[in-house]
Amino acid sequence: MKVVLKDVFKKFGEVTAVDHVDLEINDKEFFVLLGPSGGGKSTILNLIAGLERETSGEIYFDDLLVNKMPPEKRDVAMVFQSYALYPHMNVFDNIAFGLKVRKMLRDEINKRVEYAAGMLRIKDLLKRKPHELSGGQRQRVALARAIVRKPKVFLLDEPMSNVDAKLRVPMRTELIRLQKSLGTTAVYVTHDQVEAMTMADRVAIIDLGKVQQVGSPLETYLKPLSIFVGGFIGTPPMNFFDCSLKMNDGEGRLETAMFSLPIGADVVRTLKERATGSELALGVRPEDISVYRERPFESIEVEVYALEPLGKEIVVDLKLGDEIVKAVTDPTFPGRMGDKVWMTINKERMHVFDRKTEKCVL
Amino acid sequence: MERRKGALLVLAIISVIWSLLPIYWLLNMSFMFPAEIFAVPAHLFPQDPTPNNYLRAFGYPTYDPKTGAELTRGGGHSVYITGGLLNSFMIAVPVTLLTIALASPAGYAFGRIGFAHKNKLLFLLIGSRSLPPVSILVPYFLIYFMLGLVGTHLGMILIYLSITVPLITWVLMGFFATLPVETERAARIDGCTRFQAFLKVVLPMARPGIASCTMLAFLISWNEFMFAWILAGGSPAQTIPPALASMFYQWAEIELMSAANTIAIIPPIIIAMIFQKYITQLRIVDPVTVVGA
Amino acid sequence: MSLPSFFKRGVTDAQFAYLLILPLVVFAIAMVIFPVVYSLWLSFNQIDIRLGQKWTFVGLQNFAHLLKDMYIGHAFTVTLQFIFESVFLNLLLGIGLALLMNEVFPGRGIVRAIVLLPWAISEYSTAVTWRFIMAETFGLFNGILLSLGIIDSYMNFLTMETALHWVAIAYAWRLAPLGAFFLLAGLQTVPEELYKAAKIDGVGPVRRFWYISFPHLRYSIFIITVLVTMFTATATDIIIVMTGGGPGISTETVTYLIFKETFKNLNLGYASAVSYVLIAVVMVMAAAYFLLLARRRR
Numbered sequence A: 001m002k003v004v005l006k007d008v009f010k011k012f013g014e015v016t017a018v019d020h021v022d023l024e025i026n027d028k029e030f031f032v033l034l035g036p037s038g039g040g041k042s043t044i045l046n047l048i049a050g051l052e053r054e055t056s057g058e059i060y061f062d063d064l065l066v067n068k069m070p071p072e073k074r075d076v077a078m079v080f081q082s083y084a085l086y087p088h089m090n091v092f093d094n095i096a097f098g099l100k101v102r103k104m105l106r107d108e109i110n111k112r113v114e115y116a117a118g119m120l121r122i123k124d125l126l127k128r129k130p131h132e133l134s135g136g137q138r139q140r141v142a143l144a145r146a147i148v149r150k151p152k153v154f155l156l157d158e159p160m161s162n163v164d165a166k167l168r169v170p171m172r173t174e175l176i177r178l179q180k181s182l183g184t185t186a187v188y189v190t191h192d193q194v195e196a197m198t199m200a201d202r203v204a205i206i207d208l209g210k211v212q213q214v215g216s217p218l219e220t221y222l223k224p225l226s227i228f229v230g231g232f233i234g235t236p237p238m239n240f241f242d243c244s245l246k247m248n249d250g251e252g253r254l255e256t257a258m259f260s261l262p263i264g265a266d267v268v269r270t271l272k273e274r275a276t277g278s279e280l281a282l283g284v285r286p287e288d289i290s291v292y293r294e295r296p297f298e299s300i301e302v303e304v305y306a307l308e309p310l311g312k313e314i315v316v317d318l319k320l321g322d323e324i325v326k327a328v329t330d331p332t333f334p335g336r337m338g339d340k341v342w343m344t345i346n347k348e349r350m351h352v353f354d355r356k357t358e359k360c361v362l
Numbered sequence B: 001m002e003r004r005k006g007a008l009l010v011l012a013i014i015s016v017i018w019s020l021l022p023i024y025w026l027l028n029m030s031f032m033f034p035a036e037i038f039a040v041p042a043h044l045f046p047q048d049p050t051p052n053n054y055l056r057a058f059g060y061p062t063y064d065p066k067t068g069a070e071l072t073r074g075g076g077h078s079v080y081i082t083g084g085l086l087n088s089f090m091i092a093v094p095v096t097l098l099t100i101a102l103a104s105p106a107g108y109a110f111g112r113i114g115f116a117h118k119n120k121l122l123f124l125l126i127g128s129r130s131l132p133p134v135s136i137l138v139p140y141f142l143i144y145f146m147l148g149l150v151g152t153h154l155g156m157i158l159i160y161l162s163i164t165v166p167l168i169t170w171v172l173m174g175f176f177a178t179l180p181v182e183t184e185r186a187a188r189i190d191g192c193t194r195f196q197a198f199l200k201v202v203l204p205m206a207r208p209g210i211a212s213c214t215m216l217a218f219l220i221s222w223n224e225f226m227f228a229w230i231l232a233g234g235s236p237a238q239t240i241p242p243a244l245a246s247m248f249y250q251w252a253e254i255e256l257m258s259a260a261n262t263i264a265i266i267p268p269i270i271i272a273m274i275f276q277k278y279i280t281q282l283r284i285v286d287p288v289t290v291v292g293a
Numbered sequence C: 001m002s003l004p005s006f007f008k009r010g011v012t013d014a015q016f017a018y019l020l021i022l023p024l025v026v027f028a029i030a031m032v033i034f035p036v037v038y039s040l041w042l043s044f045n046q047i048d049i050r051l052g053q054k055w056t057f058v059g060l061q062n063f064a065h066l067l068k069d070m071y072i073g074h075a076f077t078v079t080l081q082f083i084f085e086s087v088f089l090n091l092l093l094g095i096g097l098a099l100l101m102n103e104v105f106p107g108r109g110i111v112r113a114i115v116l117l118p119w120a121i122s123e124y125s126t127a128v129t130w131r132f133i134m135a136e137t138f139g140l141f142n143g144i145l146l147s148l149g150i151i152d153s154y155m156n157f158l159t160m161e162t163a164l165h166w167v168a169i170a171y172a173w174r175l176a177p178l179g180a181f182f183l184l185a186g187l188q189t190v191p192e193e194l195y196k197a198a199k200i201d202g203v204g205p206v207r208r209f210w211y212i213s214f215p216h217l218r219y220s221i222f223i224i225t226v227l228v229t230m231f232t233a234t235a236t237d238i239i240i241v242m243t244g245g246g247p248g249i250s251t252e253t254v255t256y257l258i259f260k261e262t263f264k265n266l267n268l269g270y271a272s273a274v275s276y277v278l279i280a281v282v283m284v285m286a287a288a289y290f291l292l293l294a295r296r297r298r
Helices: A041-049 A091-101 A106-119 A135-147 A165-182 A193-199 A217-222 A227-232 A265-274 B002-030 B052-057 B078-112 B118-130 B133-147 B153-177 B181-189 B194-205 B207-223 B226-232 B240-247 B254-281 C005-009 C013-043 C061-068 C070-102 C108-120 C123-133 C140-147 C163-187 C192-200 C205-233 C237-242 C254-264 C268-297
Strands: A003-012 A015-025 A030-034 A056-061 A076-079 A153-157 A185-190 A202-207 A210-215 A239-248 A251-256 A260-263 A280-284 A289-292 A300-309 A314-320 A323-329 A340-345 A351-354 A358-361 B070-072 C045-048 C054-057
Touching: A003 A041, A015 A041, A015 A210, A030 A041, A030 A165, A030 A193, A041 A076, A041 A153, A041 A185, A076 A135, A076 B181, A091 A106, A091 A135, A091 B194, A106 A135, A135 A165, A165 A193, A185 A193, A193 A217, A202 A217, A202 A227, A210 A217, A210 A227, A227 A239, A227 A280, A227 A351, A239 A265, A239 A323, A251 A265, A251 A280, A289 A323, B002 B254, B002 C070, B002 C108, B002 C123, B002 C140, B002 C163, B052 B254, B078 B153, B078 B194, B078 B207, B078 B240, B078 B254, B078 C013, B118 B153, B118 C013, B118 C268, B133 B153, B133 B226, B133 C013, B133 C254, B133 C268, B153 B207, B153 B226, B153 C013, B181 B194, B194 B207, B207 B254, B207 C108, B207 C123, B226 B240, B240 B254, B240 C123, B254 C108, B254 C123, C013 C045, C013 C268, C061 C070, C061 C268, C070 C108, C070 C163, C070 C205, C070 C254, C108 C163, C123 C140, C123 C163, C123 C237, C163 C205, C163 C237, C192 C205, C205 C268, C237 C254, C254 C268
Parallel strands: A030 A185, A030 A202, A076 A153, A153 A185
Antiparallel strands: A003 A015, A003 A056, A202 A210, A239 A251, A239 A280, A251 A260, A280 A351, A289 A340, A300 A314, A300 A340, A314 A323, A351 A358, C045 C054
């Protein structure tokens, strides 16, 4: 089932939580709403669920306008951050609750609950009460409760936040496989960009109530449309340098406070077309910066400020004037704190942004 | 650490003595002959215990244990005691049940739903309760007189409801507001209307709070004195507190008063002991921090 | 359970709330508004029951008399003193008991059950019991003091100077447990780690209470103070039964005065006037509470 949000706007008193959002979520898609806390993504989820009423705008399930439909009629299933299991019922009743409310027949209920419990491997927990279960078990019960109703769409609100870090990775894969085998559209809210990158078919980055960018995870990584997205996606985060376009004898250069980068003519042309002024920002990912002990051509002199060895790579903090630039090197990098080294920027992979939050060129 | 536990136990014992001693003293005197009550120094334990006082309270004749001669005749006071107990039950139980039935949804609404004029309505509801009973006693009597409600069970139930419902609504409001919101939301997603979610999910989760409010409502309606005395004193609907009062206008028979009062405080004590473990679940909550569902 | 279709249709949140609340508010107001208005009317009259309910409209005369009546002034003083002592004792006992019950020690469950008991006793029985305890010729208090050798013979403790204190003590004996349990519930929401961190930092028990427990309880303590004040201001049973306003008029609070005027002096009109003043004062207190509440929101 497709979920479409058209110009949805939601205010709480004086505070705008969702600011004219348009979204199209395709049938069977695993769609992730990614963004920092308080950015509005949970509100969007609640609006889809019907737990909040939009101030203005429209929400469609396939072609049906659902604005006025209360949550109990929307046929969605939701997994909450706290799992929200019913404490006074055992696991079986928790899962069966939605079916009982819809007056399903006992045999059918039993069948479905057994099936869902089997899928999530909690068949032996059916008689227990929520307070007797571990966090991971509770999550499975919450998931079983969601899938047993065969809803039109799954809504998941940061379901991994309360799960052990170690368990998250296997849980993620399991969740994806579950969703794909059931073929149900899923909308997943998280602030963890690694989760989003690994799980999403498409991801929408939400901040300040607005959709910053929508696309496949790879797209958002390779082609960030705004400074925010560039800085949000990718670990370690992108480095930004304030710069401006300068012409030197017909040759274009990007001038920052500490260095100057020559650029090609076509790049200059694109910049001149698309930029609103000469105030630009250069964005370079740490993995696109190379560090050398000997000075290569067109490099910038920096000092090693800190090293974070991660096993498969080393994250190096480089001091450039007053700023710190992060770069990633292979684990054999022999530098130590205080060493003078040189860095180069991969111009094929740099991003230039208009300082009014827009991207110009790859 | 040991010293600390020791100090705590000492404090605990002191608290227990503080709380129990008056009650114990009443109990003590209720088992004594009149003469022994005035013994100096006072006896902490009856040296010559007798159930006579209780027998008298319930209307049985009593006899001198040594001579077998009849001390007092039967009848008399018992009408007050048994009648009083019965009436107290007949009034306290409906009031308690009705209060819970009415105040739970209202408390839920105040505690969970945001709506216009909430504070004003809350003020009206609770403010009505803060009037001193003695001030509105006379008008009440006159109005009740006109309506023919004086000395009726219905009249007493109505007036106690006007006391308990606002109070319990306020207490439950605080309690409902602290229940987890997401569980309610889950119920709505699962297909419940707001009302169904309230019945099937919120109420069961609210059991401790409701249990302690049951106790509260019962105690209030059982123990109330002023209105019962004025509006139903001496009538067929007299509850226990005024019954005791009318028995003892002169304070002459202390041993009998002790027995009668002991009888009167037993049902509330039983109720309190049954429900007491729930009272720690109550919370006083700032109404402005209420979260909607 | 089949519900009427009204519920199935699904009303908006606000409508649902009003449905649940308005009937109660209407009921509460109705139960209150008529007596209050009627009381006002009474206060403008002089009613003489003996002469077959003869009513004479006297306008504000009752209120004028009220201002000149020295008994009223005295009653207000007594009431204020009573409130002051009552709040003090209730908070002291309430916080003390709450702190005690929050600690872990063997038998805690039984202690909690016992501490609640005084609240289960009616005000009437409390008054009777404490009157017996303080009695001059057979009281427990006398008995204990005599056995301990503190006094030589039984004395009267309910004197003009001290009676009010004992009434306050008796009243607090009964009322404190309720506040104690509310505070206990509040104490249990304090996270353990705060206490642990404090202990590690070497903070003693008194300061632990002041800096950790107390801030958590501030709102509850405020509410309890307001409630105790309102309850105490309107308490009558205990005065009537325990001391009858005496000795003399040393325990005659405003509420007892109203009682006396109504039932002993049969001066209904005047009693109503005094009642009205009391109602006004209590309303002001309730309004003040709500105003403070509203201000906190900002």
